[in-house]
Every structure is written in structure tokens, then in C-alpha cells.
Amino acid sequence: MGQKGLISVSTFSVAKEYNFSRIDDDIILFDNFGKLPVPCEPSRNMGLIIGLCLQGSFRYTADTVEQCVHAGEAMIIHEGQVVDNYQRSDDVEGIAIMMSYDFFHEIVKGFHELSSLFLFSRSHPVFMLQPNEVKDVVDYFTMIKNRVDDGSRPFRRDVVRMLISAMIYDLSNAIYRIQLRSDRKPTRAEAIFSDFIRLVEQNYRSERRVGWYAHEMCITAKYLSETVKMVSRRTPNDWIDNYVVMELRVLLKNTTKSIKEISQDMCFPNQSFMGKYFKEHVGMSPMSYRKS
Template structure:
């Protein structure tokens, strides 16, 4: 039996909107490694034991017992390790939050659901106890009824996010709030515009600031220049296409907005240490 067929036994028909599974069961059913893919919904992993390693964007994160990792919708992620762990994995659309008991404004309260938020959330003992109970309750109802009792799942799930939000710590504790705001907006724009906008001036214009102002703000908060962020985003997008499509290398270069395939290959190798073609072969043989 193929992994996809086995997954059908734990995922309900409306899994594109929401699903929750035990991590240890899911890991046994999927083929590793998982090359870079773009998340179209939010993913939340909470560990009750063990550890997990995942690359989100251009950074690699490791979490342990009583910690969460969140992959916001629109972000690129991958993982390769067969980690020994236990816990829960939730995949959810915004509709689960803004349905009967929530409003659009509620999404703004959860910074960890933004592409610039901190993906790692460490929980204290008491919060872990609450979170574990909520996840266990949600899993029970989902396993038995899918989303038939959506009101129940939504109310528990919003409570879960609020518990996580209470212990969430932002990536930057800088008092330079203007620089933080500029950097966050820049990173959100990257997700939407990376296939068409590759110049710092494009993003500075969109943000109504000078390129120099953008450069200083992003460097101050992240330690990397806007150009470095742009190059990394181009390569991330290319890695997704190398895995998910059969496009040629030159076609992928065009797809990410680079008409010069040679330049694209040089940029990719500079970032990854191997050519796009070698990366694709590595995926195919893994």
C-alpha cells in the first residue's frame, strides 16, 4: 500500500482546510527527505517528547519537548531527518480561525502566523499542560467526526493559539520599532513579489522609502542586506520548482524572473554549493 493510501485513513476529506495527526504516525507514512515545498496553509508542530529539525525559509530550526514550530502560509519549508519524537501536527487554513467565533482582526494578534514571525515557541510547564490537553481534545473530535463539529474544533483551536501567543517571543527585541516595521513589510513583500521584483529599489519604492533607508533597517534587524534576502528568496523559489515541476533549468530561471539561465545557475551554486541540475538529481535519487 502506498503512503498516500495509508494517509487517507487518518486524514478526512476536508484536510485542505484542517487536519490534525500525531507526529509519530505521520512520520511513518511519508517519504523522507521532504525537499523544499511552499506551504499554502499554516502548519503547527508541538512535541511531547523527542526532537525535530526543520528548515523554514533559509533558516534551520530544532525543537524539543514542550516546544512548537510554526510554518506560516506562503513560507517554504523542508525536512530530512527521521527524528524520534512524539507530539501533534496541525495543518490549518485561516478560515478555521475567522469562522463563527473569530474575526479577520484576530489573525493580526498571532505574529507567529506571519512570514516574519518567530517560528519557534517554547512553552512553560503550565502552558504545555494546557496545550497538550487542547490538542488531545481536538484530535479526538477530528478523528471521530472530521469537521462535522467545526464549532467545537474552532473554539478549542482559537484557545490553543491564544495559549501559544501568551508565551510567544518575537525574533527581534529591538527598540527600533520603525526599522522592525520596515523589515517585516519587506519580508512579506518578498513572498508575493519574488518572481517579478529583484531590485532593492523595487521594494524601497513599494515601501515609500529610499533604498539606503531600507538597507539600513533590514541590516539592523536581521544582520543581512536586502540583496541577500532577495537572492535567498530566488533560490528558495527555484528549489520548490526543481522539486515540484518538470521544467527545464532555463525555464525555471525564467519562472523566477531571471532571463539569463547562466546567471541563475551561478546564483544558485553560490547559495547552495551545487548547480540547479545537481540539486534536482540529488532529489531524484534520495
């Protein structure tokens, strides 16, 4: 429970009742907008949703701002946004993918324009795709659903992650095209957020202090924290920890380096400190994660 009178809804838990295609609590696919489990009261979204309307229309409010989505338009709803007033036409058809934020950042790790993508989707939560782009998203969705539904594949999760990554890159091409036509200038807060994310991408392996990033940006740590939280609804520490944890996961799963070597590569004081840090954020020890 968040604010009084406001519920936080995990669509993953609701999905179990409807038997949607899903992988654990990381990804769920909706192949019919008419079957979306829409809450009947204001609720805080607990994952990232990427949707595409194929026919008809629907509308909703996100953080009290009304959005209307028509055929051929994509939408992005972020974690933490308060969604309400959902309405749809009788003939609405569409597809949607919902991801946990951990899974999403696993996918976009190394995506150098993450801050641009994030900020664009905040200021343009609904945007029109060209017919060939619509077809591409539908094709990706079909491939992703086929892999999600095939539980016999030992690398199912990895294949799904790569397919969604490719889809996001293609969507980013559309976003780049739209940005070139837009005369909207980023706000001061958005520029600070973008600079912060770029600095984190370059330095998270060796630097995890918010004060260090603030110093590099010639602003106070308090101002940086307030600005990043306002723009992204996440603290600077949340963003830094996310990059660090994703890198640790990759190193543990995809290299033969010892845990001691990984802790040295990531500039932790010692192996024990890294173990405590990893367990705090992932819920298990590095060795248990490597074996899982």
C-alpha cells in the same frame, strides 16, 4: 508547480493515503511526528502548521533558515514557506495541526492582535513553552481530535473551530510572555504591516481600496503593496478580501438578514455586485452558501 524545481505540496491530499484525522481540506491532525508525510525534496507548504515536540527532537529548514525543535518547544510553519532538510531523532514524539489558511482566518476572525501573532511567529518560528502550557496544548489537541473523529456531531466543525481558537489564545499568552522578555524591536516593514492590519480590521466593511489604506498611512500604494507582500507573502488585496469574505460567510450563516441587507451592510454597490464578488472568492453564490 511554482518555481522551476520547486513543488507545492498539499499535506491534505497526502493525508488521504495515511488516514489521518481530518475535516475535508480544512484541518488535519498528526498525533505522531514519526508519521508526518515529509517530502523528500524542497516543497512549498500549502497550509499553516502548528506543532509541539514532546520527546526527542527534529530539524528542518524553512526558507533556507534551519530550525531545530526540542521537547517542550512549539513551532509554526506558514503557508508559502519552502520547507526542506527534515531530520528527526529516533525517539521523536509530538503532535501537529495543519489548517488551510481560509480555515485559520475563520478561526482568528476578530482576534485583535492578529498582526502581532503573525509577526511573532515569523521571527520566532520555534519557541519554548512552560510545562503547564505544554499540558494545555496536549489537552486541547485531544479534545480537538475527539471532535474531528466523531462525524455524528452536526456542529463538529464549529466546535473544532472554537477549540482551536481557544488553543491559539492560550498560545498567544505564551507568546506575550516571551515578547515581554525580548528586546527585539519591530522593523519598519513589520510596523507598516501591523498598522495596515489594524486599519483593515477597523475599515474592511466599508473600504476595500489599497490606495485608501496607503493614503491613511501616508505612504504610496506601491510601497504598501511591496512591504505587505515582503512581510506576509500575501498582497494587501489578499488580506482585505480575506476579512471581507470571512465576514460575509458569518453573516450568511449566522444571521437572518437578506442578501440585499448584507450587501448594504458591507457597502457593496448592489446585491448583484456582492454576489459576483462572493462567488469569485468562495466558488458559489451567497444563496447556495447559505443553504449548504
